Amino acid sequence: QVQLRESGGGLVQAGGSLRLSCAASGRTFSSYAMGWFRQAPGQEREFVVAVSRNGGTNKYADSVKGRFTISRDYAKNTMYLQMNSLKPEDTAVYYCAAELAASRVVLSTASEYHYWGQGTQVTVSS
16 A cells, blocks of 8 residues: 655745645555545535646646646655645645556546545635
8 A cells, every 4th residue: 555645735825836745655656646635624625636657647627727737756756736826715635645547547536546645734815
């Protein structure tokens, strides 16, 4: 199995940027499709972005397209989420997730993922 740990959350003003990291340990990082989800208070967990295990395919939620960028560093076993032009509605706990998958598969629903990190809080002030 794989263990995931997010970092990089914090408080930022609207229009600002943050970069979240998701460090993976355990089984081979390159075996996993990965994704970011977020959950605001009183709301369901929401898909943000996902990337295939080979890094060549990704999918973004419409709400973050053009503002967020997902990437993977296989040497560091780490996935990143660069978040630019942040808005107050981006405020949530952000979770990374991983699941064994074929090379080009992208998984965009929470139920498809077996492994989750503990989450990191992102707060965007207006």
